[in-house]
Amino acid sequence: MDAGGEEAKQERHLVLAHKLFLLSHPDLDDLAKVALRSDALDAVKSDGMAPLFESLAAAGVLEPDDALLAEMRARIDEEVRKLDEKIADAEENLGESEVREAHLAKSLYFMRVGEKEKALEQLKVTEGKTVAVGQKMDLVFYTLQIGLFYMDFDLISKSIDKAKNLFEEGGDWERKNRLKVYEGLYFMATRNFKKAASLFLDSISTFTTYELFPYDTFVFYTVITSIITLDRVSLKQKVVDAPEILAVIGKVPHLSEFLNSLYNCQYKSFFVAFSGMTEQIKLDRYLQPHFRYYMREVRTVVYSQFLESYKSVTMEAMAAAFGVTVDFIDQELSRFIAAGKLHCKIDKVAGVLETNRPDARNAFYQATIKQGDFLLNRIQKLSRVIDL
Incomplete structure (x- = not known):
């Protein structure tokens, strides 16, 4: 597959969102941030994203520029005036589908310039003019893209629920x-x-x-x-x-x-x-907040997989298998055992790990006995009622 071709299809505001995330990342060097800052400014200017430019300038991410901000705002006002004229013309002289298209164009314009609340409001208006389930779904996808740009999880969750309800009508x-x-x-x-x-x-x-x-x-x-x-x-x-x-x-x-x-x-x-x-995980916009959690989970999986093969194993053998020191394995496993993530114990004197994982067959046997007792009690109670 042509990765370059796919990149071109990626929604440009989500590309911008990732660049803005990297600009705020402490692990990225200043030289890389210079190029990112230039890319972000070009993207903001080309789409006339006045609200975003204003918030980024206030946060010190981009250099403040009052003249540029005023020019972008004037451009938005002019474009909205033209879009409103097209809506009025469609409502007076054209059919329902043209009216819907005119409202959709206004929604997409608000999305383009980063007017979140106005875009969501206009998408609702457009939905009111929309009959086909497929077209209503497309409006939900636009809303989801807004949610992903702002990482608004409440909006994303509600939109997914809405989409699922729409699919009950068809789709x-x-x-x-x-x-x-x-x-x-x-x-x-x-x-x-x-x-x-x-x-x-x-x-x-x-x-x-x-x-x-x-x-x-x-x-x-x-x-x-x-x-x-x-x-x-x-x-x-x-x-x-x-x-x-x-x-x-x-x-x-x-x-x-x-x-x-x-x-x-x-x-x-x-x-x-x-x-x-x-x-890569640390520099990913969606994964970075869960970086430490993910690192722990992966290590739990790999240590559990290694210990699965043994009833007991020396710490030296495990350290050699992983290419690390015995002290490292000791510290790592101590944390995971204390947190209940690994079923084993460390014999520090002998330098041995002994597994004590729960026996699944034994647990199943105990559960069966418990359920059997419960069933017998119910039968005994029932027999008393029937005897009466």
Whole structure:
């Protein structure tokens, strides 16, 4: 797939949102921020985003420029006047579909210049002029894009619920599949990685939401959410061997090694790839707030997988397998054991790890006994009633 072509289709305000996120990132060097600042200013100027320019200037992200701000505001006023004239003309002289199109044009213009509240208000007006379910869904997608630009999770959640209600009236598969990716992104951004992985995996072969991100970014999200939520068998079937993922996984640095070394139990390679992945996760707008949580979850998965094979193992052997020191393993495992994430104990004197994971078969047996007792009690009570 042509990544460059996909990049061109990405909604430009979401590209801008990512650049603004990077500008506020403490880990990015000043030289990179100079180029980003220039790109952001060009994007804001080309779309005449007066409200955004004003807030960025007030925050010290961009240099204040009163003349530029006044010029952008004048341009907005003039354009809104023209759009209102077109709406009035359509209402007087044309049909319902032309009236709707004129209102939609005004909604899209408010979106373009970054007038969030006016855009949402105008989209509601446009919805009132819209009959077809598919067109109503398209309005919801516009609202979701506004929500993603501002990271307004309340707006995103309500819009997804609204879209699902619309689908009960009808709607085509293409839009339903697009909604899955929007919903998956929402779940990932709100730390529900299990639901995100499920929705992303459902969308691998039907992905068309290039307005959100290119396909290789989608595969990146799919792999990293799957690694911490799927068991080994499911990971192999749905991710490791998935032809759609295999076709593009090489485009994302370290991702193939990250996935395959984990599945193939090559722990030294995994830790090398893992350190390479941390930068990408940290510099991702949707994942960065969950960086520390994700790092913990991945380590839990990999340590659990290693310990699964042993009743007991020396700490030296584990440290050698991971290519780290015994002290590092000691500190790491102590934290995870204390948090209840790993089922093992450390024999510090012998330098041995002993696993004490719950026995699933025994737990099932105990549950069956408990349910059997409950059933017998119910039968005894029932027999007393019948005897009477």
